[in-house]
Amino acid sequence: MLRLLPLAPLLALAACHDQANGGGAGARDQIRVVGSSTVYPFTTMIAEQLVATDPDARAPVIEATGTGAGMKLFCAGIGAAYPDIEDASRRMHASEYRDCQAHGVGPVLEVPIGIDGIAFAEAKSGPKLALTPTDLYLALAAAPRGRPNTARTWADVNPRLPAVPIQVYGPPATSGTRDALADLILAKGCDAVDPVARGLASRDPEAHRARCSRIREDGVYIDAGENDNLIVQKLQSNPNALGIFGYSYLEENRDSVNGVPIDGVPPTYQAIASGRYPGARALYIYVKKAHIDAIPGLRAFLDLYAANWGPQGPLVARALIAAPPAMRARAAAIVARAIPLDPATLS
Numbered sequence: 001m002l003r004l005l006p007l008a009p010l011l012a013l014a015a016c017h018d019q020a021n022g023g024g025a026g027a028r029d030q031i032r033v034v035g036s037s038t039v040y041p042f043t044t045m046i047a048e049q050l051v052a053t054d055p056d057a058r059a060p061v062i063e064a065t066g067t068g069a070g071m072k073l074f075c076a077g078i079g080a081a082y083p084d085i086e087d088a089s090r091r092m093h094a095s096e097y098r099d100c101q102a103h104g105v106g107p108v109l110e111v112p113i114g115i116d117g118i119a120f121a122e123a124k125s126g127p128k129l130a131l132t133p134t135d136l137y138l139a140l141a142a143a144p145r146g147r148p149n150t151a152r153t154w155a156d157v158n159p160r161l162p163a164v165p166i167q168v169y170g171p172p173a174t175s176g177t178r179d180a181l182a183d184l185i186l187a188k189g190c191d192a193v194d195p196v197a198r199g200l201a202s203r204d205p206e207a208h209r210a211r212c213s214r215i216r217e218d219g220v221y222i223d224a225g226e227n228d229n230l231i232v233q234k235l236q237s238n239p240n241a242l243g244i245f246g247y248s249y250l251e252e253n254r255d256s257v258n259g260v261p262i263d264g265v266p267p268t269y270q271a272i273a274s275g276r277y278p279g280a281r282a283l284y285i286y287v288k289k290a291h292i293d294a295i296p297g298l299r300a301f302l303d304l305y306a307a308n309w310g311p312q313g314p315l316v317a318r319a320l321i322a323a324p325p326a327m328r329a330r331a332a333a334i335v336a337r338a339i340p341l342d343p344a345t346l347s
Helices: 009-020 039-052 066-076 096-102 133-140 177-195 195-203 205-212 228-236 247-252 269-274 298-306 323-336
Strands: 030-035 085-088 106-125 169-171 219-221 242-246 257-259 280-288
Touching: 009 323, 030 039, 039 298, 066 096, 096 247, 106 177, 106 228, 106 247, 106 298, 106 323, 133 177, 133 257, 169 177, 177 195, 177 242, 177 280, 195 205, 195 228, 205 247, 219 242, 228 242, 228 247, 242 247, 247 269, 280 298, 280 323, 298 323
Parallel strands: 030 085, 169 219, 169 242
Antiparallel strands: 085 280, 106 242, 106 257, 106 280
């Protein structure tokens, strides 16, 4: 297979046309997407619309690999053998962008599609937990305050909580939701109670992450994979357990699970959209610019996304939280003009 080097943009684009439509990697006339299980249902809806509006379009192939695993696939190369789009429940890391460029991917579009919240959920018959970021840090961190975690019940973490075992079903290490859990919840709880960690935050971010965000591996936190529906099922069979997934899965399963308030704020559409809920985050799709005109239907697919992510759109009906107007306008401009991501903004 031809391995492309990062040459001039026109040469890279021409090579992508060759690979995506009959070159060394073989022809491909359908869109391929990898990445976040949280973004998966929204991208699936857009794929359904593409097929419904264009009888000649082939159904896109969409895989819920997790954000981190999807980034590896997305950045592995350019052409028909590699995905066109990465669904992401967090921003691309600077190291991932460098990996893309090392493999000749070239310009990448970063398109925020809406807002989501990391939802903590329990069964309807659960213990009615109400937690704080500090509670979750003390329950889930591998070494809170620098010491091995020995907490076994929620009462061990906070005497005001019930003495039921800590058991949490959550996403794997490759998941953007797990990254957001670490950054938005555990790190905040850590800084609130650990002066050593506060001193590390700006001086040594890697040491800060190791102290605050590394999740315990003694069976209290259970990696449930990328299947968020499986977590909902686990909560039915284990009503004292806690589950972690995107807000859309909570909304779809309100008849069987309850959202757990964090800092007194329940995970609702209004609370997440306003930023009051501590686990609010943006969702993204990343697109290879060189593939936009090489893969049939890709440009129309992006246009459909932009046409459907508004407050009254069908994506919101499927539990996407519409981004603020300014963010939506910027995202629409990125799609319309194929404006590439500025890597200097990544961390």
